[in-house]
Amino acid sequence: LEFTISTDVRTEKPNITTMMEFILLRFSDIPNFQWILLGIFLVLYLTIMMCNSVIVLIKRIDPTLQTPMYFFRNNFSIVEICYVTLTIPRMLTDLLRQKGDISSIACATQTCLVLLFGGLECLLLAVMVYDRYMAICNPLHYGLILSSQVCVQLVIASWVSGVPVVTGQTWQVFSLLFCVSTTINHFFCDLSLVFKLACGDAFTNETAVCGVAVVFIMVPFLLTVVSYGKNITNILKSPSSRGRAKAFSTCSSNLTVVVLFYVTASTTCLQPKQNPFEETGKLISLFYTVWIPKLNPIIFTLRKKHH
Template sequence: IYREKMAITNLTIMEEFILLGFSEYPNIQGFLFVVFLFIYISILLGNGLIIIITSVESALQTPMYYFLGNFSFVEICYTSNILPRMLVNIWRQKRNISLLSCAAQLCFFLILGVTESFLLAVMAYDRYVAICKPLYYPIIMNQRICVQMVFGSWVIGIPVLIGLTYQVFSGPFCGSNKLNHIFCDLPPLLKLACGDTSGDEVFLYVHCFLFGLTPFLMILMSYIRILSTILKLPSTTGRSKAFSTCSSHVMVVCLFYGSGLIAYFQSMTSSSGSIEKIFSVFYTIVTPMINPMIYSLRNKEFIAAMKKLFSKWGR
């Protein structure tokens, strides 16, 4: 009966998609491969170095660096879900991806993106406690609480995001199987879905509100209180030191949310696939490469620990 209905409505059962990526630029495929390979290696090295240093250096065995190490691990997983397949597609010029692989990529992308959002909120809360309640910091941010916060950031969205992925792929796709994107993302998939996709779009907006806006509001509330406390400090030196401990995190938050919002806004309003893909590259690939530089180059404690570790390796 199902196949008869599909035939009547002239639908085709999709078995795979074609990820077009940047195939519209055939003359620069070799250049793109080199660029994306360099970016991926930079992400692995930069974030891997943060994980190693925050794990082995006793001076960095604090909640702030514990969260930073976990954040770097998520960044590696986040880009490893996208970049290796992109590199293989460019190298082999074979861009097909099965429905199951596409669903898995989308699901992991959503879960890791939500985990990253809530880790950024946890890191903001850590700074709030350190600046606004310094005497209670060791009690509030004890090891058990820190582990629970990281674990909660990982699992909080999994059931809903698996359900969202199932809802997107449970419906039929019709027409072309060409996905004009660099990976399996929600907006381009919904464009290929048949029939009324308003339910999926509403679910998408609810997901964005719950797992995007909620951690952002938590970050905003933390920094409003931090700013209020800093402005009450009597000395300029104290205010400068307090601001410096937050500046790197604020820059990463702005990059993450700013580029993500622009990319999704472009995907929903723009008909130009090229612009959409460029913004997607920025928030999924370029930002994870920049983040380690922000945290390492603007942090004196981290630079000192890095020099100490390199001196040990050089002996």
């Protein structure tokens, strides 16, 4: 009897700990539209890549755009290119193969990079807001404070700061035991849905992830709100109506991008753990992974044309 129990334990444990593959459901609930979706997302992806690449190229060749504001926007466009490349090509491949299997290593890598570039967007938006704050509230010292060296240091700090935290969080999550299901009702490896597949209580891990979200989302958001509050106050104090219009025009594109980003990000983060409307969450994810990266270059371009 003792020998039998020992054997059962040995055979159960590998079944729990050796899960090497997840299944992404993508849009399998609408099988008749798979090829249409493939065409739509391919066109959107190529558009996003082209628009952001044009912004990067123009910034390099146009001498009038060699300013801190366009330096930060150039980096933001590069991050957008990386961000959409993490999700859309994989989704296109799955739609083409009509299969959504993904290894645990590939899933963990995608999750890690999506979190990294998502956090990087938050930090770069905060840096861009700081740039507009200095330009409006301290214009006489703007060039001195935001020198080329300082701009490079701010971007490097934004790129590097999240790497150890996100890597640690991803390792912590994917070291959990997965024993219920391998199915993820999404088109990429979403961290919140990976949590639902874990055996036992993942409260500690979820608390740690929430803490990181507060640092990388809420802190930049609060800095953004304070900075724009001061910007608007200083703009309204300007005696020149033309000066006020020019200042508002300068801030309008950044503010639009910030609002779009944080509204969708907060909507996604505030979804309940037991969400009966997972398809809604998938649509929201489509908005911030596809539509916002497509809209951002248009918003920046319209502002430049108006200016």
